[in-house]
Amino acid sequence: MFSLLYRMVRDRALAEDLAQETFIKVLNGIKSYRPEFKFSSWIFKIANNAAIDHLRRKSIDTLSLDGAPSAETPDQVRATSLQLGDRGESPLDEVESRELGTAIERAIARLRPEYRSCILLRHVEGYSYEEIADTLDLPLGTVKTYIHRARNELRGYLDDRRD
Amino acid sequence: MTDLSMHLNTDEIELWAQGLLPAARAIHLADCSLCRVEAERERKVILELVQLPKFAPSAGFADRVMTQVKIPTPSGDWEQRPS
Numbered sequence: 001m002f003s004l005l006y007r008m009v010r011d012r013a014l015a016e017d018l019a020q021e022t023f024i025k026v027l028n029g030i031k032s033y034r035p036e037f038k039f040s041s042w043i044f045k046i047a048n049n050a051a052i053d054h055l056r057r058k059s060i061d062t063l064s065l066d067g068a069p070s071a072e073t074p075d076q077v078r079a080t081s082l083q084l085g086d087r088g089e090s091p092l093d094e095v096e097s098r099e100l101g102t103a104i105e106r107a108i109a110r111l112r113p114e115y116r117s118c119i120l121l122r123h124v125e126g127y128s129y130e131e132i133a134d135t136l137d138l139p140l141g142t143v144k145t146y147i148h149r150a151r152n153e154l155r156g157y158l159d160d161r162r163d
Numbered sequence: 164m165t166d167l168s169m170h171l172n173t174d175e176i177e178l179w180a181q182g183l184l185p186a187a188r189a190i191h192l193a194d195c196s197l198c199r200v201e202a203e204r205e206r207k208v209i210l211e212l213v214q215l216p217k218f219a220p221s222a223g224f225a226d227r228v229m230t231q232v233k234i235p236t237p238s239g240d241w242e243q244r245p246s
Contacts, residue, residue, distance in 0.1 A: 119212065
């Protein structure tokens with residue numbers, strides 16, 4: 001669950017805050033848990049909602065180390081990219097840069113948050129399409145569409161990087 | 164019933180990447196270079212995703228959470244766990 005939050009918000013301290021918020025909600029609200037629902041799915045649902053709420057509040061869903069997706073020229077990419085080393089990078093920043101700096105992690109960061117949740121639950125957590133639909137309260141067809149689009153976008157980003 | 168000459172759809176490509184594609188469709192894949200290229204590209208992305216590392220929160224995380232959890236008392240009330 002922490003991995004999902006960390007990849008959603010790309011900030012270790014913030015992911016820990018959201019994970020803490022999630023566990024407190026789970027443990028304090030255990031009486032509202034419905035046993036017909038998979039327990040881990042319930043936790044992921046609360047965690048994902050916390051991450052999506054945060055991203056909406058802060059409007060950082062398009063934040064990318066590589067610059068804004070709309071950037072078309074090298075100057076635009078430079079102007080909109082995050083420069084980790086140019087304003088006193090902290091040890092935690094360095095850890096995050098190392099942990100989330102690979103091509104695939106950067107590509108995941110460029111996905112829409114809804115696509116990101118689905119693709120992480122499917123291929124990192126190993127959930128079935130049906131479990132993802134239950135966890136995220138989405139129609140099964142929407143989950144399939146999001147995952148296929150997400151994989152397609154990831155392929156595009158990774159192909160661009162290799163060219 | 165699936166026409167065996169039809170190209171693989173995305174669900175079938177995912178099944179192939181997991182080693183679960185039915186034999187009849189695998190025959191099409193063996194004969195179709197278009198599907199093989201597409202399936203191989205998809206397999207690479209899926210492989211990169213499933214190999215992503217799991218991350219853990221920092222030490223002391225569980226203790227920090229438990230200090231904020233209310234524990235039920237024998238009387239049925241809730242009390243805050245002392246920090």
